[in-house]
Amino acid sequence: MKKTLLATAIAGAMVVSASASAATVYNQDGTKLDLYGNIQMVYANVNDENGDSQDAIDDNGSTFGFAAEHAITSDVTGYLKLEFDDFKADEMKTAGRDSGDQAYVGAKGSFGDVRLGSYDQLIDDWIQDPITNNEYFDASDSTYDRTNDNNVGGARETDKVTYTSPSFGGLQFAVGTQYKGSNETENTTDSGKASFFGGAKYTAGAFSLAAVYDNLDTFDVTTDPESDFGDQYGVTAQYTMGALRVAAKYEQFDDGSDAKNDVDFTALSARYGYGMGDVYGAVQEVSYDEDGKDDRTEVIVGGTYNISSAMYTYVEVASYDANEDAYDGVATGITYLF
Template sequence: MKKTLLATAIAGALGASAAAQAATVYNQDGTQLDIYGNIQIAYKSVNDSDGNAKDEVFDNGSTVGFSGQHIINPGLTGYFKAEFEHQADEEKKGNGLGNGDQAYLGMKGNFGDARLGSWDPLIDDWVQDPISNNEYFDVSDSSGAALDPFNGDDDIYGTDDREGDKFQYMSPVWAGLQFAVGTQYKGDGESDDGDIRQDSNASFFGGLKYAVGAFSVAAVYDDLDNYDGQYANGDNYESGDQYGLTAQYTIDTLRVAAKAERFDSEQGDADADFYALGARYGYALSDNFAGDIYGAYQYIKADDGSDFLNGDDTANEVVGGVTYNISPAMYTFIEGALRDRSQDEGDGVAVGAVYSF
């Protein structure tokens, strides 16, 4: 789920948090196994490229997950996590737990944390999420621009798998300072899409975070090197680079964040800069009335002719929403978005409900 201060708001109002719903099915001799998940069903109405509102009831990311850990020796713990998605709104037509979400294994201890597998990009966790880690509508980001970098071509080799085949090391926190470095490895045995050929390659991503009191700042770089390649006609393609910087201030259940992010394309007119402000407040007016209020504004500047903005040079995005906690395990939400695109494409509203277990 996409949660930030919601758990804090629920904890203050109801004495528990949605993040604490996991059931421990085994915990003995230093080994623990948990099962957790959620059901998310929502309704949305969003404008298409012709300005027509298209609506549907849909699954908003329902998940079943398993996590575990065991103590290897004092100061060293091995762990794993595996999450699977299913279509709660049309389960009979779906494939059950047919889609993987994230899965990884690792070790953590005094040395830090090292993991291997599939999970969200570092720039997502450290730079983008503090601005708008919402239920359905988020502001755009450099990852979206990177997935569509060359005249609208969305079939660039490998860009549908930013999360997989990764190794990452994250340091302990030293006097408020922490860093992370990692790589995504794509071997020449990976299947391609028929358009681009690629040899074995290891990319690089890394980030630096510093926190003092209620203030923190994080910077992340990703070279997207695995998505460079060569078309069948011999022409080379270079995807570009991602940069991001986010500062945030948190006090009680209020978080305010600012972001500067860039996709620096090496080919085509796809450079894009993103400047955003976001805030989220966990309210608790009474024991029976609590939730989150949140919103974000973003200014986007793209190179002339960029397909990312449908040919426009700039755009102003606004997203926002509110949640209401029915219980420690269940809440509802309503969100809206204004994208400032031609024909009001992407503008819309969404309402839904979530049950966590």
């Protein structure tokens, strides 16, 4: 479900190289292949939409992946990443893997990085993750809000091409599009449709500032009746002081319907590495323009403990301030990664 430290290190890097925990199985004649993965098990007790407590032992996103690269020229490297999840490690005998996670191909060099395939949204990597890229509970955002209906799931991560520039004195930008052709089953138009997304990030020492916009045009319906799904955008600032990282975010889902039920997300978070793990927390104000929908204050706190260099455990507690205390809960789990 959530990115582990290993998955974050590999997915977030502009160069596709495995972390120290991954296994290099081939590295010869300019070609390298790494294998990596994890098993994530969690016990979670979470309130359902009616406020009733529900608990279970679950797979929390166990993953197996391949990362490969080879030298095309002295300045250009081609790469791929293929990652599988949804193994349902808690019920392997009764339910197998039925979906993938990320799969893309690209090239990188002094010109920057270009990739094509399925991978996390730019607004996820640059805006949302610095606030709560946690183990089980995350703050709501313009991509996934538990109490709202502006969610389209993993479809936002597919059929994309992105160009990310090199850093120019600390300034970096990215632009891309998601294209849904007329033969796509999730296409909501009567022909092919392309979106636009883009962002900029500035880093100066321990400080960074990022802004991202996505017009989400591939989710607009152009057939009868026509509808504008809406846009999303956000700004996040981060500052690191030794083992402490603090971040602040403003994000909005700009509703494109006639109702104009925009949702604003304003958050503060902190994460501190105490030597054997991290302690972290976030508070977020969620404001709705929709009549009859109350604003909410989300609070999430947690901590990890490193059992070894390849295994850690954690505890998280979340309050989403929803009706009937829906979605509030506690989770504890263990992750083994390589």
